[in-house]
Amino acid sequence: MSLLVFFLQTKKGKIQRVSKKYMKAYWTVAKNTWSEVLAYRASFILFRVRELLQLFSTYFIWYFVTSENRVFFGYTQATMLTYVIVGAFVNDVIFSTRTTAIASEINEGNLSNFLVKPFSYLQYHFWRDFGDKAMNIIFSICELTVFFFLLHPPFIFQHNFLLIFLFVLSLLFGLILYFFISILISFIGFWSNEGWGPRFIFYQTVGFFSGALFPLDILPKSLYSLFQFSPFTYLTYFPTKLYLGELSQKEIFQGFLLMGIWIIVMNRIAIFVWKKGLKTYTAQGR
Amino acid sequence: MAVIVTDHLSKHYQVHKKEPGFIGSIKSLFSRKYETVKAVDDVSFSINEGEVVGFIGPNGAGKTTTLKCLSGLLYPTKGKVSVLDFIPFNRKSAFLKQISLVMGQKNQLWWDLPAMDTFLLNKEIYQIPTGQFEKVLGDLSDRLGVKDILHIPVRKLSLGQRMKMELIASLLHSPKVLFLDEPTIGLDVVMQKTIRAFLKEYNQAYNATIILTSHYMGDVEALCKRVIVINFGKILYDGLLSDLVREHAPYKIIKIILSEKIDEKKLPEFGETRSYSYPEWEVRIKHENANEIASKILKQFPVEDITIEDPQMEDVIAGFFSANKKG
Numbered sequence: 001m002s003l004l005v006f007f008l009q010t011k012k013g014k015i016q017r018v019s020k021k022y023m024k025a026y027w028t029v030a031k032n033t034w035s036e037v038l039a040y041r042a043s044f045i046l047f048r049v050r051e052l053l054q055l056f057s058t059y060f061i062w063y064f065v066t067s068e069n070r071v072f073f074g075y076t077q078a079t080m081l082t083y084v085i086v087g088a089f090v091n092d093v094i095f096s097t098r099t100t101a102i103a104s105e106i107n108e109g110n111l112s113n114f115l116v117k118p119f120s121y122l123q124y125h126f127w128r129d130f131g132d133k134a135m136n137i138i139f140s141i142c143e144l145t146v147f148f149f150l151l152h153p154p155f156i157f158q159h160n161f162l163l164i165f166l167f168v169l170s171l172l173f174g175l176i177l178y179f180f181i182s183i184l185i186s187f188i189g190f191w192s193n194e195g196w197g198p199r200f201i202f203y204q205t206v207g208f209f210s211g212a213l214f215p216l217d218i219l220p221k222s223l224y225s226l227f228q229f230s231p232f233t234y235l236t237y238f239p240t241k242l243y244l245g246e247l248s249q250k251e252i253f254q255g256f257l258l259m260g261i262w263i264i265v266m267n268r269i270a271i272f273v274w275k276k277g278l279k280t281y282t283a284q285g286r
Numbered sequence: 287m288a289v290i291v292t293d294h295l296s297k298h299y300q301v302h303k304k305e306p307g308f309i310g311s312i313k314s315l316f317s318r319k320y321e322t323v324k325a326v327d328d329v330s331f332s333i334n335e336g337e338v339v340g341f342i343g344p345n346g347a348g349k350t351t352t353l354k355c356l357s358g359l360l361y362p363t364k365g366k367v368s369v370l371d372f373i374p375f376n377r378k379s380a381f382l383k384q385i386s387l388v389m390g391q392k393n394q395l396w397w398d399l400p401a402m403d404t405f406l407l408n409k410e411i412y413q414i415p416t417g418q419f420e421k422v423l424g425d426l427s428d429r430l431g432v433k434d435i436l437h438i439p440v441r442k443l444s445l446g447q448r449m450k451m452e453l454i455a456s457l458l459h460s461p462k463v464l465f466l467d468e469p470t471i472g473l474d475v476v477m478q479k480t481i482r483a484f485l486k487e488y489n490q491a492y493n494a495t496i497i498l499t500s501h502y503m504g505d506v507e508a509l510c511k512r513v514i515v516i517n518f519g520k521i522l523y524d525g526l527l528s529d530l531v532r533e534h535a536p537y538k539i540i541k542i543i544l545s546e547k548i549d550e551k552k553l554p555e556f557g558e559t560r561s562y563s564y565p566e567w568e569v570r571i572k573h574e575n576a577n578e579i580a581s582k583i584l585k586q587f588p589v590e591d592i593t594i595e596d597p598q599m600e601d602v603i604a605g606f607f608s609a610n611k612k613g
Contacts (some may be wrong), residue, residue, distance in 0.1 A: 025410035032396055032403050039398035039439065113394040116357050116387045118379035119411045282361050282375070283299075 025119065026127040033098065033131030048139050055088045055147070058213070073218035078154040079244060083215050085147070085155060087240045089140055091212055094174045094235050096136040098128045099182040100199065103189030111281065122274065126179060133175065156244065163245050166252065170239040173259045178235055180266035187270070190277030211237030228254075231262040289463060289495045290333040290356060295365035296519075297326040297351050325351040327519035328365070333497065335462075338489050340510035340527070341499040342603060348519040349499040353465045356497070357387040369463060383412055386461040390468035393440075393448070394455055400437045401451040405458060412459035419458065426454045429484055446477035453481070457488065464488075466498040470505055482508040503599035515606065522610050534609070535602040538576045542567045542583060543591040556583060565590070 037044050062084055066077040075083070102125060105111050114121045148155070158164055185202050188195045207213055209232035216227050216237045227233050238255050241247050247255065303319045326348045333339055341349040354360040355367055358374035358381070367374055372381035395404045409419045427433045430450040440448060449469065456464070466485070470478045486509055489496055500506055506513060506527070513530060515523040523530055540557075544565045553559045556579050557571035571579050576594055584592065 022410075025407065028407045028410050032399060032407060035403065036396065036398050108392075110392055110394075112354075112359050112387070112389070113392060115359055115377065116382060116385070117408075117411055118382040279361075282359060 022123075026123055029124055029127040030131035030134070033128045034135055037132065037135045044135070044139075048136075048143065051088070051092065051140075052143050052147075055084070055143075058084050058088075059151075059153070073215075075215065075218070078156055079246070080215075081153050082156040082244060083240055085144065085153060086243050087212060087236050089144065090171065090174070090236050090239045092136045092140040093133060093171050094178050094239075095206075096129070096133050097179065097182050098132050099125050099179065099186055102183060102186035103195035103199075106186075106189035106277070106281065107193050107195075115278075115282075122183065122270075125183065129175075129179060158243055158245060160245060163242060167239055167243045170234070170242050170256070170259070173256070173263065174235050174239055177231060177259060177263050177266060180263065180270045181231065184266065184270050184273060187273045187277050190273075190280055206232055206235065209233065210235040211240070215241070217241075229258065231259075231266065234259045234262065287335050288332045289335045289337075289370055290331075290497070291366075291368045292332075292352075292356070293330050293366040293368075295326055295329045295352070295355060295367055296324065296363045297348075297355055297360060298363045299323045299325055324519045326355065326362075329516070329519070329521055330365075331514060331521065331524055333495060335495055336489070336493045337512060338485075338496045338498065338510050340506035340513040341497060341516065342503075342506060342513050343499075343516040344607060347517045349516060350467055351519075352516070353387065353467050353497065353499065357385060357465050358382070359387075383459060384461055385463045385465065386456040386459070387465045388452060388456045388467065388469055390449070390466075390471040393452055395440045395448065395451055397441050398439055400439055401443075401455065402436045404440075404451075404455050405436075408455055408458050414459055422458055422460060423454070426457055429487060430454065430480070446473050449473060449477070449481065453484070460492055460494075462492075462494055464494050464496045466496065466500075468500055469498065470500060470502055478502065478504060479508075485509055503603060507599055515603075517607060517610065522606070530606070531597070531599075531602055532573070534606045535597040536573045537570050537597060538573055539595045539597060540569050540571060540576070540580055540583070541593045541595065542569070542587070542589055544588060545590040546588040548587050552586075 059081065062072075062080045063077070066072050066075065066080050069077070072080060105114075111121065114124065147153070158167070185199050186195060188198055209216075209227065209230055211233065212235075216233060217224055219227070234255065238247075238259070242252065242255075299322070300320045301323050303321050305313060329348075329352065341352065343349050351360065355362050356369055356374055358377045361375050370381060370384055372378055374381065395401055396407075405419075405423060408414075409416075414422070427436060430453070432447060432450050432454070435443060435447060440451065443451065453469070469485070470481050473481065482505055485496065485498075488494060489509075496509070498505060498509060511526060511528075513523070513525070513527045514521060515530070539560070544567060547564055550562065553562060553567070553569070557569045560568045560570050562568070569579075580592060580594055583589065
C-alpha cells in the first residue's frame, strides 16, 4: 500500500513519503465514496446488472463456439470460459473508477475547492477509487456466486498459491496503471470542455487491446507479440492468463517488468500533464 | 498588523476571440485572435488583522479575480501578494491551514452525503484534534441553528441550509483569514440577515480577517466599516464606507404623505423632487439643511406623515460608478 502512496505523493517534482496523519483523511475519502455508492443503490445495481448481462453474452458466445469439444485457437471450453469469467472479475477490479469526474470538476471550477485545502487532489481521487473498487469487488463476487450456482460453468480453480499471489499482485499493478491512464484522459478537461468524446474512443480502444473481449493470443503471432508492449495488455489479458497458469516464467517476469515500466512512465506523464494543466487552470481561473 | 498586502497586483487574461457561428469556429481552428483582458490592474492595498473589508464593484470588475489571487488559486501576472506572510500561490500547507475561501456559487459539500461526512473529512484534512473539532462544530452549528440537520443528505437541504453548511465546512479549522465570494447569493432576506449576523460574530469571536464580495449592499453595510470599490480592475475608492457616502451622496431623502392636494408649482422651491403623485411626495435635499427644510414643509403644507432617510446604498454606488465611467 505504501507503494501507491509513494507514487502519488509528489511535491515540486520530489517524491515524498506520506505521513500517517494524512492516511486518516484518505481513509475517510474511501469511506465517504463507499457511502455515496450506497446513496444511489438503484443506479449502482442497474450498473451491475449491465455488467452481468455482458458476462452472460460473452459467456454464451464462447460456450457455443467451443462446444462439442472443439478446441478454439488452443483454448478448450474450460479454459476459454474460465478466461471469460476471471476476465470479468479482473475488469471489475481494474476498470471501476471515479476519475471520469475529474474532467467536469476541472471544467466547472470545483477543482478550486481542493486547491485551497492542504490536501492532494490526486491522492483524493486514488482513494475515491479505492472505495469504489471495494464496492464493485463485493458485488462482483456475489454475482459470480449466483452465476456459478445457475450455470455450473466448467471452471478451472487455480490451486497454486504462488500463482494466486502473483495474480493479486498483477491486479494491484493493473489498477495503479489504469488509474494514471484514466486521469490522463480526464486531464483533457484542462484544455477542452469536451472530454467525453476522447473518453469514448478510449473505452473502445481499451476494450479491444486489453483482451476484455477475447484472449489476445488468438490474434496472429506478429500482432500478439507487438501487443505485449502496449500498456493495455496488462489490464485484462495478463492477470487473467496468470490465473490460468498459462504463462511461462519468462513471460511472467517480462510482464511484471513491462507493467512496472508502464506505471512509472504513465505516472511521470500524468504528473507532468497535471502540472501543465494546473498552470493553465491557475492562469485562467474558473 | 497587516495580514494581507498587495503591491501593484495585476492579473491579465488572454482571451481568444471567436467570430460567431460555425464558419467562425472553423476559422478559429486555424488562426486564433487573442485579446488581453486586464481583470486586475495595478491594485495595491493592505488589510489589518481583524478587519472586515467589503469589495464592491459591478460584474466583471475584478473582485473574484483578486480573491483568487489572494487565496493562491491564480498566479499574478505582475506585482506582489502576501497573506499571513506567505506567498499564496505556493499553496504551502501551513498557509492553506489558516485560510478559507467560500464561493457562493461552488460547493465543497458531498452532495449525496450528510454534511457531517464532509465535516469529518475536513477534520482529517486540516488535522483538527477531536476535542477542538467537537467544540467548534458545536459552536458553529449552534450559532447557525443547524444542529438537527447535520445528518441529512446535502441534496435534501434548502439553499439557505446548504449555505450554512458550506460556511461551517469552511470554518471548522478556525481560519485566520476568510475570503467570502458572494456568500449570500440567492438567499432570502431572513437568511441573508442570519448569515450576516453570524459572520459578524465569527469575526469578533475569532478576531478573523474577512474580505467579502457581494452584490447585496446590505451585506456590506451590515459588516464592513471599510470598503474597496473596484471597477475595470482598478481601485476607485479605498476607505470608510461612511466617508464614501458622505462624499458621493451628500443628500437625504424626505418622504412626505400629504393630506390635501397642493400647488405643484411650489414643489421645486424645496429641493429636487424625485417623484410626486398625490398623496406621496419624495424630495431630495442637501445633507446639511435637512432639518430646516423638513420644518418648512411641515409649516407650509398639510402633512400627514414625514420621514427623513439616508440615501439607499444601491443608489450611492450606482451614482459612484456612473461618475467614474471608463474613459
